[in-house]
Amino acid sequence: NAGVTQTPKFQVLKTGQSMTLQCAQDMNHNSMYWYRQDPGMGLRLIYYSASEGTTDKGEVPNGYNVSRLNKREFSLRLESAAPSQTSVYFCASSVSRQNTEAFFGQGTRLTVV
Amino acid sequence: KNQVEQSPQSLIILEGKNCTLQCNYTVSPFSNLRWYKQDTGRGPVSLTIMTFSENTKSNGRYTATLDADTKQSSLHITASQLSDSASYICVIRGGSQGNLIFGKGTKLSVKP
Numbered sequence: 346n347a348g349v350t351q352t353p354k355f356q357v358l359k360t361g362q363s364m365t366l367q368c369a370q371d372m373n374h375n376s377m378y379w380y381r382q383d384p385g386m387g388l389r390l391i392y393y394s395a396s397e398g399t400t401d402k403g404e405v406p407n408g409y410n411v412s413r414l415n416k417r418e419f420s421l422r423l424e425s426a427a428p429s430q431t432s433v434y435f436c437a438s439s440v441s442r443q444n445t446e447a448f449f450g451q452g453t454r455l456t457v458v
Numbered sequence: 459k460n461q462v463e464q465s466p467q468s469l470i471i472l473e474g475k476n477c478t479l480q481c482n483y484t485v486s487p488f489s490n491l492r493w494y495k496q497d498t499g500r501g502p503v504s505l506t507i508m509t510f511s512e513n514t515k516s517n518g519r520y521t522a523t524l525d526a527d528t529k530q531s532s533l534h535i536t537a538s539q540l541s542d543s544a545s546y547i548c549v550i551r552g553g554s555q556g557n558l559i560f561g562k563g564t565k566l567s568v569k570p
């Protein structure tokens with residue numbers, strides 16, 4: 346039982362490059378989320394998908410796009426990376442938006458130089 | 459503004475000692491509060507959920523309490539172990555959109 350799987354675990358990008366962070370969950374959860382975690386700050390919500398086929402902006406969506414490919418997969422895309430996007434990114438899932446127990450992946454440490 | 463404040467920011471204790479971590483919040487409306495444990499290099503893992511009706515919970519050596527009047531929660535760890543070294547994050551579901559609001563965490567280091 347893998348839970349929430351994120352790839353890659355580490356990535357270095359040059360300013361202006363693009364990349365997609367992948368996330369998959371095997372718990373049949375309806376809701377999925379992307380967060381970023383920066384030193385000295387709490388996790389901040391980038392985008393979420395309450396259910397398959399829907400996506401919504403969170404607290405810090407600028408510079409990101411998402412795709413809910415199917416019930417299992419939720420990807421995060423950086424179209425033109427900036428140094429301010431250097432962070433640790435976490436994907437999470439939960440049974441529903443109302444269910445607060447979010448299960449997190451191991452994170453992707455992204456550095457933009 | 460909805461806020462979750464945790465104290466202390468960091469804490470160092472000796473193995474076998476007890477400690478208490480604090481969480482103060484100004485989230486309205488409030489749905490529930492969870493404590494998460496985040497090991498270095500890993501994602502957060504839920505320890506316990508608190509509601510106004512379930513305001514004291516124990517999970518092994520972890521005991522969490524919630525005081526709705528003072529808008530405070532505490533996480534008490536007894537007989538600490540080296541494996542308790544981690545960040546502990548207070549997370550509240552609430553606010554007008556019902557999102558999760560994360561505290562910055564308390565980094566606990568347990569030394570032998």
